[in-house]
Amino acid sequence: MKDTFLIGSIPVSGIDIPVIASELNSSDFFGAVMVRWGINRNNYRVKPGLYAVGSPNQESDVFVTANYKLSFDALRKNLSGENGWILVLDTKGVNVWCAAGKGTFGTKELINRIRMVSLEKIVNHRRLILPQLGATGVAAHKVKEETGFNVHYGPVRASDIKKFINDGYRADREMRRVTFGFKDRIKLIPNDFMYGKFYLLGAMAALFLISGISSKGFSYNNFSGEGGPALLYVFLAYFSGIVITPLFLPYIPGRHFSLKGFIAGATVFLFLVILKFADKNVIELISWFFIITVISSFLAMNFTGSSTYTSLSGVKKEMKISVPFQIGFALIGVVLQVIGKLI
Secondary structure, eight states, X not given: OOOTTEEEEEEETTEEEXXXXXXOOHHHHHHHHHHHTTSSGGGOBOOOEEEEESSOOTTSEEEEEESXXXXXXXXXXXXXXXXXXXXXXXXXXXXXXXXXXXXXXXXHHHHHHHHHTTHHHHOSSOEEEEOGGGGGGOOHXXXXXXXXXXXEEOOSSGGGHHHHHHTTSOOOHHHHOOOOOHHHHHHHHHHXXXXXXXXXXXXXXXXXXXXTEETTEEOTHHIIIIIHHHHXXXXXXXXXXXXXXXXXXXXXXXXXXXXXXXXXXXXHHHHHHHTTOSOSSHHHHHHHHHHHHHHHHHHHGGGGGTOSSOOHHHHHHHHHHHHHHHHHHHHHHHHHHHHHHHO
């Protein structure tokens, strides 16, 4: 990936530090759009190291971030008009929150990166500003012991960084509050929609083949009348789990994502029945209830790792309870589907 954000360099203590733009360009925009759709996601990263934004000096702040470019871009664009240093850690192209959990946005990497860029020669102070979501991966006292630099945790969101600085490096309650609002949820949908495409294609293929079964045997002619609706129902189930559930997450009853997905799927099924799109055969109708709800429930669990509503232990507990039910529902749905076609 071409680093279009580089606009020059400045020498400090005999070290050339690359200067970056604080304004995002069209390349940054289209790159972000592609990543949101899961395109080039694993390679959307910047080179770890030290960067300058504006015209910093030896008293300017040092901000620490991940080398996932969306995280890097979010920070630099919110430092527009400011003079500072950005220390980019090697998080293997993973965002701050996830990297902190994995350990790549962590104590060892931060200490090593400080030494690699000779940060003590760049600035006179010993203050590092880290994003709050990286706190789980960094032991501040060890960083202090090893490098002499003090870790200060900034706000959750980069958009609050200027206010944080202007308030004397203090974060108010709202800056510390982690939310998972509508905009946050909608940003995750395209990537998850593409990520689960093989689930979608597999389910479509299976149900399309089942649609060819009848009391007279297996016939290609059955595909034309029943294959199309089967593909539509599977797609709507997929849409329910990947799109509808996260969009209406706070308003769907229940705490577990699998339950929320189940309710969303049941709602979609109900609409199909009301609109008379679903099969009239009672057994097949019941089978579609199981199939649609289980697909929606399973896919809704994708968001457990992106939400502030769950913990790691909570996710494991939910999966331990939900997955057996989902497997059972899937088997019941497929068996009833076949039985309904043989009657």
